[in-house]
Amino acid sequence: MTPLLSVQGITKRYGAHIGCADVSFDLYPGEVMGIVGESGSGKSTLLNCMAGHLTPDAGQVVFDTRTDGPRDTITMSEPERRMLGRTDWAFVHQHARDGLRMGVSAGGNVGERLMAVGERNYGDIRDKATDWLGRVEIDASRVDDRPTTFSGGMQQRLQIARNLVTGPRLVFMDEPTGGLDVSVQARLLDLLRGLVRDMGLSAIIVTHDLAVVRLLADRLLVMKSGRVVEAGLTDQVLDDPQHAYSQLLVSSVLQV
Numbered sequence: 001m002t003p004l005l006s007v008q009g010i011t012k013r014y015g016a017h018i019g020c021a022d023v024s025f026d027l028y029p030g031e032v033m034g035i036v037g038e039s040g041s042g043k044s045t046l047l048n049c050m051a052g053h054l055t056p057d058a059g060q061v062v063f064d065t066r067t068d069g070p071r072d073t074i075t076m077s078e079p080e081r082r083m084l085g086r087t088d089w090a091f092v093h094q095h096a097r098d099g100l101r102m103g104v105s106a107g108g109n110v111g112e113r114l115m116a117v118g119e120r121n122y123g124d125i126r127d128k129a130t131d132w133l134g135r136v137e138i139d140a141s142r143v144d145d146r147p148t149t150f151s152g153g154m155q156q157r158l159q160i161a162r163n164l165v166t167g168p169r170l171v172f173m174d175e176p177t178g179g180l181d182v183s184v185q186a187r188l189l190d191l192l193r194g195l196v197r198d199m200g201l202s203a204i205i206v207t208h209d210l211a212v213v214r215l216l217a218d219r220l221l222v223m224k225s226g227r228v229v230e231a232g233l234t235d236q237v238l239d240d241p242q243h244a245y246s247q248l249l250v251s252s253v254l255q256v
């Protein structure tokens with residue numbers, strides 16, 4: 001089977017400082033990859049390099065495109081990459097306001113992404129947007145309200161609806177439950193798990209929260225100082241970590 005995404009030797013430096021170094025892995029269709037590690041281990045740098053927000057100093061990010069098969073997204077043209085970002089790729093930011101337009105209604109936030117892929121019929125767009133609000137447990141009566149009037153959890157669910165409405169094939173998520181209250185996190189995780197399962201989503205999730213990957217990820221990469229120190233099936237890595245750093249990461253959570 002052709003990987004949906006094949007990451008090869010991704011390296012990014014900030015001056016003399018290493019952001020991430022020589023990271024390689026394959027992601028297959030329908031798979032969820034978790035990337036864990038302490039703060040500063042290079043998770044966000046890697047995610048942003050893969051999603052085209054940062055240009056790596058070395059390496060390839062090969063995506064199996066619908067029309068042309070596997071293509072290196074680092075060397076593809078900016079318009080092509082931007083088109084991918086609107087169609088087959090989605091990016092869920094940790095802070096919902098980074099992924100939403102706060103001055104636009106909830107329905108508009110979801111509908112906008114549909115218009116970006118060519119939908120023109122106002123009635124259809126509004127129906128789809130309302131349907132998606134329901135899927136992320138936002139009452140249809142809030143369709144015309146702005147996200148500024150929403151709670152943090154609702155904003156995050158709206159960001160997810162905006163991202164998933166166009167049926168992307170790959171979703172990048174940066175600490176999707178970070179900064180939310182614990183009870184709100186649990187509900188969001190449940191929702192995400194349902195969506196991932198129902199839509200057969202392929203996703204890459206960066207988090208420092210092992211409970212998030214335990215619930216969502218099929219496989220894990222453990223990062224330390226910009227490098228992958230361990231990779232494997234989620235349950236295997238969490239239940240029987242091999243690398244001393246993974247052992248520390250897992251045991252420090254269990255002690256909390």
Ligand SMILES: Nc1ncnc2c1ncn2[C@@H]1O[C@H](COP(=O)(O)OP(=O)(O)OP(=O)(O)O)[C@@H](O)[C@H]1O
Nearest residue numbers: 014017018019037038039040041042043044045046
């Ligand atoms: N813009 C930047 N300029 C210089 N150094 C940076 C920059 N961004 C990140 N770094 C450094 O690169 C390393 C990796 O950072 P990165 O943000 O990718 O880690 P992280 O695992 O995502 O951390 P966090 O969970 O805190 O976001 C760190 O040592 C960080 O200080």
